[in-house]
Amino acid sequence: MAAAAPLPARGRNAPESARSPGQDSGRRDFLHYLIRKLAAAVISFTVLLVVGFIIFSLMPSDPVAALTRGRPTSARQMAFLVKQLGLNQPVWERFGRFVADTLQGQLGYSWQFQTSVASLIAQRLWPTLLLMGSATVVSVVLGIWLGIRSGWRPGSLIDRTSTGVAVTLWSVPTFWLGIILLVLFSGGFGPIPPLFPAGGMSTPGTAGGLNPAHILDVIRHLVLPCLTLVLVIFAQYQMIMRSSVIDELGSPYLVTARAKGLRDAEVRRRHAVPNALLPSVTVIFLQVGTMISGAIVVETVYSWPGLGYLTYQALQIPDLPLLEGTFIIFSASVIVFNLLADLLYRYLDPRVRRQ
C-alpha cells in the first residue's frame, strides 16, 4: 500500500508543475512530495501495526498457556488472566487497544525482566546506536574509498583484490565471522595475545560515567563487534560506489576536465567523485535494515547490551511482548530512515526535483 497511495497524486501534479516552473511552484512541489512521502510512511506504519498484531496477538494459539508455562495455575487464575489480557474481547477491539497503546509508547510488560518493554528498549537503545553508528561511519569511509579506487581503474589489481575480498566477506555468515574474530583476538590464539575483551560493553566493577578510563574501556569493548559489522557491510558501499564511478567514466565532462589539463587525481577527486557520491549517500539510509540484522547477530556473539542482544534474550524464553517491542522499534526505524533517504535524495539531486 505504501507505493500505491502516492501514484495517483504524482499523475495529478506532474503536468501542473511542468506548466509553471518557478520558485513558488518548486516549493509547492516539495510540499506535495513531502506530504506524499509522509502519507506513504504513515501507511507503512499502519501495515506494520497490522502485521505485528497478526504475528503476536493472533498467531500464538494460547498466550495464557505460554505465560503460565511451568507454573501451577488454577482455572480461576487462568480465567482472570484471559480477562486481564483482554483475550475474551472481539479482535477489532483488541486491535484498537493495541494501536492506541503502541502509539502511546506502551509496549507491554516483559515476561522475563518484569519491567515495561518501553523502558527496557530505552535502556538498550544507546549501546546499539553507538555500535551501529560507529560501524556505519567506518564502513562508509572504507567502502567509498575502496569503491573510488577500484571504479576509477576497473580490472586493475586493486579493483580485483578489493572486489574479491568484499564479495567474499559479504557471503560469510556474520555470526561466524564474529566468532572467528573472537577466537583470534580475545582468547589469546597462538602468537596473538588476548587483545580485546570477549564481550559486554565495559569491564564489570568499573565505574561508569564520562571519565576517560571508562570511555577507553568502552572503546576497547567496541572494537571487535564494530570490526565484524564493518567487514560484513562495507562491501555494499564499495560495490555501489564502484559502479557509479564506472558509470561516470565515459562522461563528456570528464573529457573536458582532462582537456583543460587537470591531473588524473584532480579529475577524479573534483569532478567524478562528487557526481558519483549521490547513490552511496542515500544507500547509507537504505542500509538500516541490513545494519539491524547484522547488529542482532553481532550483539549476540559479543553480548553487547543493545537492542539486538535484547532480542536474543527475548528469543530464549520466548518473551513475546519483548520480541514484539523490538520488532516494532526495528521496523519503525527502517520506515523512518527510508523516508529520510527519499527526502535527502530529492534535496541532493536537482534532477529528481525537476521531474
Add this chain to the structure above:
Amino acid sequence: MTAVSTAAVAAAPPRLAAVRRFSRAFVATPTAVAGLGILAGITVLALAAPLFIHPSELSVVNATGPSLAPPSARCPLGTDQSGRSVLTLLIWGTRPSLAIGVIATAFTMLLGTASGLAAGHYGGIAGRMLMAVTDWFIALPALPLAISLAAVLGQGDTSITIAIAVTSWPGTARLIRAQTLAVEARPFIERAKALGAGDRQLVFRQVLPNVAPLILVSSTLTVAGAILSATTLTFLGLGNPTDVSWGSMINQALGDGAVTRGAWWYVLPPGIAILIVVLGFTLVGRAAENILNPRMLREL
C-alpha cells in the same frame, strides 16, 4: 532482461536450441563448472551420509571421545564438548542445511512467481496493491520479521522454513513482475491476444516459458541466501534443539564455552562449509545469469 527472451525465441527450433546453447556456454565457463562440481559433491555427501554414519555416533550419550580434543588421527577435526567427532557432525549437518535451503527456496519461488506473474499480468488496482504489499515487505528488516515469525511458530525446521519463505518472496516477486511486463510488451503476446488467447493461456503458455529461465537463475541465488538465513536463525536458537546442523554447531560452540577455550576446530569447519555451499550456488547462479543476460558481462 529482455535478452533472456530474445535468446529463447530467436533460434529456429526455439527452446531446444536455446537449451543447447546455454549448456555449451555454461560448460565453457570455468566458475560455473567449479560451482556445479561443488554442489554435486556436497549433494552426494549429504545423500550418502547415512551409509557411513550411524545415528549413535551423533548421540551425546554414546560419545566416547575426550571433550574438546584438538584434531587427531582418530578424529581429523577434533571433538566437541561431549566428545563427538566434529567431522561426523559436519557431514551430517549438510543434510538439514541443504534441505531447509532448498525447501524454503521452493516456497519462495512459488509465492514470488505467482504474485509477480499476477501483478505483472493484471495491471490496475489489484496489480498495484499486490506490488505495494511486495514493496512493503521488501522495506521491512528481514531478520527481525523472521525471528518474530519463527519465535511465535515455535522452535523447529518448519517454522524456520516458513519464516525464510515469508521474508524472501518479495524480491522474487519484483523480479518476475518486471520480466512479465517486459515479455507482455512483445509482439507475440499481441498476436496471441488477437488469436483469442485468454488470461490463463497468456500467462501459462506465453509468459511463463519466457520467465522460466529467470526463475531458475533466481532460485539458485535464493538457495544461497536461504541457507545463510537458516543457519543464522538456527544460530540464534530457533532450530530444532536435537538436530545436528551447521548453525546449531556454531550455536553450541558459543554457548558451551568452546569459543572461549579457543577450540577453533569446532568453530571453523561449519562456517567454511556454509561458505563453500553458498559459494557453489552463487557461482552457478551468477554464471547462468551472465549467459542469459549478456549485458551483465560488460558491467562486471
